[in-house]
Amino acid sequence: MGKTLFDKIWDAHVVHQVNGAQDVLYIDRHFIHEVTSPQAFSGLKTRGIPLFRKDQTVATADHNVPTINQHLPISEPLSRKQVETLSENCEDFDVRLYGLGHQNQGIVHVIGPELGITQPGMTIVCGDSHTSTHGAFGTIAFGIGTSQVEQVFATQTLLVSKPKRMRITVNGQLQNGVLSKDIILYLLSKLSAGGGTGYFIEYAGEAIRSLSMEARMTICNMSIEMGARGGLIAPDQTTFDYIKGRKFAPEGEDWSRSLEYWKTLKSDEDANFDIEYSFEASDIEPMVTYGTNPGMGLKITEIIPEKIDTAKPESFAKSLKYMGLKPGQPMKGITIQNVFIGSCTNSRIEDLRIVAEYVKGKKVNESVRAMIVPGSQRVSKQAIEEGLNVILTEAGFEFREAGCSACLGMNEDKIPAGEYCISTSNRNFEGRQGPGARTILASPLTAAAAAISGKIVDAREN
Structure with missing residues (x-):
């Protein structure tokens, strides 16, 4: 075996x-x-x-x-x-x-x-x-x-203790405007916030292999939101190209030796997983959350359900009450007051480029406070060298310095009670971004579109 x-x-x-x-x-x-x-x-x-x-x-x-x-x-x-x-x-x-x-x-x-x-x-x-x-x-x-x-x-x-093994395969090609954040929010909506409990997940399939390293990090980042111990993706040429030449990467003979080993790191064809799931990439659309755990998500074109199988009726109702939402309500069109683009989920240079490309020549809605927080000093420096900071600030974003920021209410960057925040972070728990804050998780592209519109919109239509 x-x-x-x-x-x-x-x-x-x-x-x-x-x-x-x-x-x-x-x-x-x-x-x-x-x-x-x-x-x-x-x-x-x-x-x-x-x-x-x-x-x-x-x-x-x-x-x-x-x-x-x-x-x-x-x-x-x-x-x-x-x-x-x-x-x-x-x-x-x-x-x-x-x-x-x-x-x-x-x-x-x-x-x-x-x-x-x-x-x-x-x-x-x-x-x-x-x-x-x-x-x-x-x-x-x-x-x-x-x-x-x-x-x-x-x-x-x-x-x-050694966890059990799960494999999630996503086959096919993604639609335009669908990012890796949408993939993981879609998987969470299908498997629930507890669907991975006791497992370590391997992500596989054509759609996963087509992703950049930064996009792959977004998916693995939120494995924990499925209850899993962690998630991983087999290294390939995309991985090797990303690592080569970085400050602490192997060099010379050490690189050759490391590369030889790294190429062996993949599941054998006859490997046995405790459980497997398979999804089609073409079924995935831009996603948003509507509740108070990351598994409470839906396609941006859908309406809030009457109930979900993984939640008790009282907890489901409590979640919607906290969020100020109702069953049958569409998420598109909901007015928002805050946008946060950052966190260990979506604060890399690729994320900033996606946002800058969308907002270039546009203006943040006057009713919205929009923050963009690079994930590191190096990301910030690269963004400045590429002129992304100028595009973002001219559009009306606050371009801040590196840190976890408004991902969690542990620092000064909190969301006011009762206000909505479209956030590229990883958790939408009650009070996660500040007491009473209402968090809606989304991709950087969906967050950027909301910042400009002042409401939840489908970036593919704008």
């Missing part, structure tokens, strides 16, 4: 099996940030334990950083304390840190790939649920809790 890609990577990293139920898994890369690392560092200090392999740990400040005036001291006390604590801990343990002001600073799941730190065949963890982003490179990448962060600090391993 052949092996899945997931099995090949997992089995190669098992250090020890415990009672046949759990594995001690070796971790190749450990990303950390200012929110989930302080307690873990404190645990090491309290017990007098050194950081086992500091060279495999990479730190950045992203969640609580302001996205304006980053050259000034952080004004919000808790954010300032967390960022300062990260700097102090990294200095104490000699950890590589890309803090505010550093050219490599940015959202943790943006900087890993763009610097070439993320490479096929690795195991990667971070105290952040959207670590699954890195799976786009053919890695086993998943989020961990603070106690596990400390465990990796101390041992460079984790005691974990």
Whole structure:
């Protein structure tokens, strides 16, 4: 019997099996940030334990950083304390840190790939649920809790149970105006926010292989929203071309040796998955969410359903009440007040180019506040070099500095209570973007169209 890609990577990293139920898994890369690392560092200090392999740990400040005036001291006390604590801990343990002001600073799941730190065949963890982003490179990448962060600090391993394997195949060609964000929102609408629980997902098929690396990252990023432990895509020439020449990518003989190994990283033809799903790309349209979990999504041409099979009637009703929506109501035409383009899901240069191309020569609706937040200092620099910032600001967007920003209500970039925000982020939970904020998830293209129109529209018609 052949092996899945997931099995090949997992089995190669098992250090020890415990009672046949759990594995001690070796971790190749450990990303950390200012929110989930302080307690873990404190645990090491309290017990007098050194950081086992500091060279495999990479730190950045992203969640609580302001996205304006980053050259000034952080004004919000808790954010300032967390960022300062990260700097102090990294200095104490000699950890590589890309803090505010550093050219490599940015959202943790943006900087890993763009610097070439993320490479096929690795195991990667971070105290952040959207670590699954890195799976786009053919890695086993998943989020961990603070106690596990400390465990990796101390041992460079984790005691974990092996997930089951799921494969989702998307065949055929996508329609014009349909992006990778629409693919994953469509899959979530079909399989629900809990449909991947207990599984690690491999995405396959012609439509997946046709995507850029940045688009693949968007899909893997939101695997966790399906309840999955993570998601991955087999590396191919698109992957290799993306990595080559990046700052920490292998060079010379190391590159040749790495490439030879990377080309073996694919599921065998006779590999067995615990469950499989198949979808046609032509069925996917621009998607938007209408509820308070990412699985509550629909095509932009559809109306809000009377019920969904995966939700209890009372929770479904509660979700619609929070969102100020009703069954049978179309999403097209709903007036919005905010647009946020950014987060580890959609803040890469490709996303900014898509938005700039659409809004060039247009103006943001006067009733809309529109923010666009690059995922890293490098993305910001590239956008400026390409003149994207000029196009965006002339259209009426606030072009901000790198950080997680309005993806989550943990920093200063919050959405006012009761207002709608078309967001390219990954979660639409109650209060996710601020107390009372109403989040509608969408692709960068749909978000850009909403910014110009002041309401939800189908970008293919505008």
